[in-house]
Amino acid sequence: MSDPFSLFGDWxxxxxxxxxxxxNGMALATVGQDGQPSLRMVLLKDWGPDGFVFYTNFESRKGQELQAHPKAALLFHWKSLxxxxRIEGPVSTVSAAEAxxxxxxxxxxxxxxxWASDQSRPLESRAAFLKRIAVQxxxxxxxxxxxxxxxSGFRVHPVAFEFWRDQRFRLHERIVFSRDGEGWREGMLYP
Known part of the structure; x- marks a missing residue:
């Protein structure tokens, strides 16, 4: 296997x-101006060899952090499996047509x-939010x-993948892919 996108698709x-x-739920890690990491769940809405796409309010904390520091890490965790x-890479915005x-x-x-939500900003009450929804x-x-x-949306362009699979006695399997020119270098890590 030398294509992380095929393996991701299978999983x-x-x-x-x-x-x-x-x-399609994934944890998204960003970093603030002060270097403090921030993590939250978002939903994957599109993916392929050009990257992994999610949508948000650009004025939210994650939106501002990604615009200031356009790099991110993603984590998909499927407990039942x-x-x-893990995916890491630079970030770009999607086109207006895609959004x-x-x-x-x-x-x-x-x-x-x-339209109604000033995402990530203080909210005085739930009633105030419901009123804004009614106005919109x-x-x-x-x-x-x-x-x-x-x-709009952001696209994370992977430069690194790690596929982790639970194994008995904590002897887990870790397969890694790192960008190598136009292709990928595949390896394994100790658990």
Whole structure:
């Protein structure tokens, strides 16, 4: 095996059959201006040889951190399979056309929520948020909801993968891939 994307695809397919919730859930690690790491769960929305895509509010903490320091680490953990995949690499923004297409595919309530939420900023009460949702719902009426200018996606371009598989007696299997020109170098790590 010298293609980490094929292996990832196989594992994701298995996860989709066995994980009860969000097999596309991944931990996203970023770093702030002060060097402090920050970690949260996001959902993988697209992937392929050009990278792994998720969407967010660019004014959120993760959005600001990724724009200031465009590198990230991802972690997929599939407990039911006893497997995980780590991915590291530089980050770029998706095209406006990609962001528009994905935004248009979201449920209407999620589209409204993207306008109503000042993601990662202090919220005085749940009632205040619900009021903002009502205001945005009235604003758009029954018409289409345009993508907010502050909402788009990021693509993590892998330079490193680690595929971890649980084994008996903690003698785990760790397969690593690192970018080598246009291809990949494959190896293993001690558990």
């Amino acid at each position: 994701l397919t298995e996860a989709a059959r066995s994980e009860p919730n969000d097999p 006893r497997r995980q995949v 528009d297409a994905y935004f248009a595919s979201r449920p209407r309530d999620s589209q409204i929520g993207a 719902t009235a604003r758009f009426g029954m018409g289409p909801v345009a993508r907010p200018p502050h909402w």
